[in-house]
Every structure is written in C-alpha cells, then in structure tokens.
Amino acid sequence: MDFKELYNEHKNQVYNLALQYVQNAEDAQEITQDVFIKVHQKLADFRHDAKLSTWMYRITINASLDFLKAKKSQKRFAFITSIFQKESTALKHDHSDFNHPGVDMEQKEEIRKIFELINQLPENQRTAIILSKLEHRTVQEIADIMETSYKSVESLIFRGKDKIKKQLAKDN
Amino acid sequence: MQEPLDKLKRVQRTEAPPFLFTRIEAQLEYVKETKLTPKFAFAVCSVLLLVLSVNFYIINNTTKEQHSQNISYSETSLSPEYNSLY
Structure with missing residues (x-):
C-alpha cells in the first residue's frame, strides 16, 4: 500500500x-x-x-x-x-x-460542557472514554490500542464515567 | 436518568479537509530537502554537548593544576625565610 x-x-x-x-x-x-x-x-x-x-x-x-x-x-x-x-x-x-x-450549533453548549468534563480526566481515563463513547470501539479494541488488559479498560471507563457524573451532580 | 455521556452520540463524524494531503506532501518535501530530520538534529546536538563537556573538563583540570602550582611556588619561595628563622 x-x-x-x-x-x-x-x-x-x-x-x-x-x-x-x-x-x-x-x-x-x-x-x-x-x-x-x-x-x-x-x-x-x-x-x-x-x-x-x-x-x-x-x-x-x-x-x-x-x-x-x-x-x-x-x-x-x-x-x-x-x-x-x-x-x-x-x-x-x-x-x-x-x-x-461534528457538533450542531443548537447542541454546542451542552456538548461543550461534557467535553470540558472529559478534558479534566486523567489521560488514560480520557482516552478510554473517547475511544468508547466517541469512537465506538469495543473494550477489547480499546485494550489493544492502549496495550492494556480488558479489565483495566473496563475500570478506566467506569472511573471516568463516575467522575463525570459526580462533577455534573456538583455543578447542578 | 439518562447517561450524560449518551449525549455524545449526537457528535457526528466529519471528513478531513481535502487540502491536508498537499500540506503533508509539502512538509515531507521540505524535510527531504533540508535533510533536517529529528535524528540528524539530535545527533548534531549530542556531538556539540560532548565537545562542550570535554572542553569544560579540560579547562577545569587546567585551572586546578595552575592553582596547585601557584600554591607550591608560594611554599617554595617562603621556605628560605622560614629556614632563616632557625
């Protein structure tokens, strides 16, 4: 090629x-x-x-x-x-x-806030969330990309989502 | 309660701009012409650093030798006076 x-x-x-x-x-x-x-x-x-x-x-x-x-x-x-x-x-x-x-003007503010929270995550959690929620990779694919185990990726995604939820609850 | 990250499903895929490949080609051509690859730059810096370190070592050692020679000379020049006291 x-x-x-x-x-x-x-x-x-x-x-x-x-x-x-x-x-x-x-x-x-x-x-x-x-x-x-x-x-x-x-x-x-x-x-x-x-x-x-x-x-x-x-x-x-x-x-x-x-x-x-x-x-x-x-x-x-x-x-x-x-x-x-x-x-x-x-x-x-x-x-x-x-x-x-890739973000419509109408949803810009809402999506921007979520990205702001993702940006505050530690690098590994951020990468796992991006690959999972935005790139729609499977957990195994993410594990291959990040050269880590399936369980580590599951843990990273879980912790990332948890941090974001807590921050949103705090802001509201 | 809806998962907050579910809202990210609304983010759409976009096409990379068409002019990007032209820019990449131009950059590759520039690197080829100047031959200033990162490896070359690193090699030059390493050599310069080595030369500077060697120079520093030589200058430092030369200064120490001169200093100790000065002390020996002072001791030698003083000794007859000390001798005369006895």
Missing part, C-alpha cells in the same frame, strides 16, 4: 480522533499532519504485530496528548509574559475555542 492510499484510508479516523481530543478543527488539522509525517517516517519500522488501524490510533493518541501538553506550556508562558509586559497580547489570542465541526 503506498503512502497516498494509506492516507486516504485512514485520514478520517485520524482527523476525527484528534478532534475528540482538541475539539478544534485547526488544531485537529495540525495533529493530523503531524501524525502522517510520523507514519511516513516510521512505516518501514512497523512490525505488523498489531493492525495498521490500531497502530494509527496509538500514534494519533500520543500526538494529540503531546499537542495538548505543548499548548498548556504555551499558555503558562503567555501568562508569565503577560505579567511582565503590560501590552502583551499573548493571552488574548487563544486559538482553542470550541470549534468541533
């Missing part, structure tokens, strides 16, 4: 998964580019010990989490800059508005 064929087969999988992490079309595009650059560089080393789609999921998850960590560092830097420079506009330009193209 050549690179273009591979891209066409997996582009939507990668793009949509990135969207579930960042909820912003521009950020998801950037992550998708990074993922396919990495895939191009590492394709020769891929040992076919997992399905190609599983491998692509792993790269996308890592790229998305790295992107979010880098964004968090940038925000911290922007905050420090804004303290020392009165006219700094660093904090004013926040490109991570909720801009998920």
Whole structure:
C-alpha cells in the first residue's frame, strides 16, 4: 500500500480522533499532519504485530496528548509574559475555542460542557472514554490500542464515567 | 436518568479537509530537502554537548593544576625565610 492510499484510508479516523481530543478543527488539522509525517517516517519500522488501524490510533493518541501538553506550556508562558509586559497580547489570542465541526450549533453548549468534563480526566481515563463513547470501539479494541488488559479498560471507563457524573451532580 | 455521556452520540463524524494531503506532501518535501530530520538534529546536538563537556573538563583540570602550582611556588619561595628563622 503506498503512502497516498494509506492516507486516504485512514485520514478520517485520524482527523476525527484528534478532534475528540482538541475539539478544534485547526488544531485537529495540525495533529493530523503531524501524525502522517510520523507514519511516513516510521512505516518501514512497523512490525505488523498489531493492525495498521490500531497502530494509527496509538500514534494519533500520543500526538494529540503531546499537542495538548505543548499548548498548556504555551499558555503558562503567555501568562508569565503577560505579567511582565503590560501590552502583551499573548493571552488574548487563544486559538482553542470550541470549534468541533461534528457538533450542531443548537447542541454546542451542552456538548461543550461534557467535553470540558472529559478534558479534566486523567489521560488514560480520557482516552478510554473517547475511544468508547466517541469512537465506538469495543473494550477489547480499546485494550489493544492502549496495550492494556480488558479489565483495566473496563475500570478506566467506569472511573471516568463516575467522575463525570459526580462533577455534573456538583455543578447542578 | 439518562447517561450524560449518551449525549455524545449526537457528535457526528466529519471528513478531513481535502487540502491536508498537499500540506503533508509539502512538509515531507521540505524535510527531504533540508535533510533536517529529528535524528540528524539530535545527533548534531549530542556531538556539540560532548565537545562542550570535554572542553569544560579540560579547562577545569587546567585551572586546578595552575592553582596547585601557584600554591607550591608560594611554599617554595617562603621556605628560605622560614629556614632563616632557625
């Protein structure tokens, strides 16, 4: 399979998964580019010990989490800059508005709140919830992607859902 | 009570924008032309770090030797005066 064929087969999988992490079309595009650059560089080393789609999921998850960590560092830097420079506009330009193209305008606020709660979960719980509730993967598929056991995934999903329910109850 | 996460069923799948592949190709071409792959950059940084460490070690050792030579010289130059006291 050549690179273009591979891209066409997996582009939507990668793009949509990135969207579930960042909820912003521009950020998801950037992550998708990074993922396919990495895939191009590492394709020769891929040992076919997992399905190609599983491998692509792993790269996308890592790229998305790295992107979010880098964004968090940038925000911290922007905050420090804004303290020392009165006219700094660093904090004013926040490109991570909720801009998920898969969400209708009417439901935007409701869905945005749920994503906000998912975003607060620890990384593993967040990944398990995203793969389960947004990507509709089975528990076994999630275990293969996350390279962990079936029971661990069940526990991650349970704990993630529980945290979200408790937070919603607290907010109400 | 409805599961709150059930609302996520309303989130729809979207198509990746068509211009993305062009951007990816351009980036791959750029990396190929500059040959600045992450591995190459890492190799260069490692070599620079090694050279700097060796230089630091040499300079540090040279400074210590000079210092101890200065002390020995001071001791030698003082000793006749000490001898004269006896």
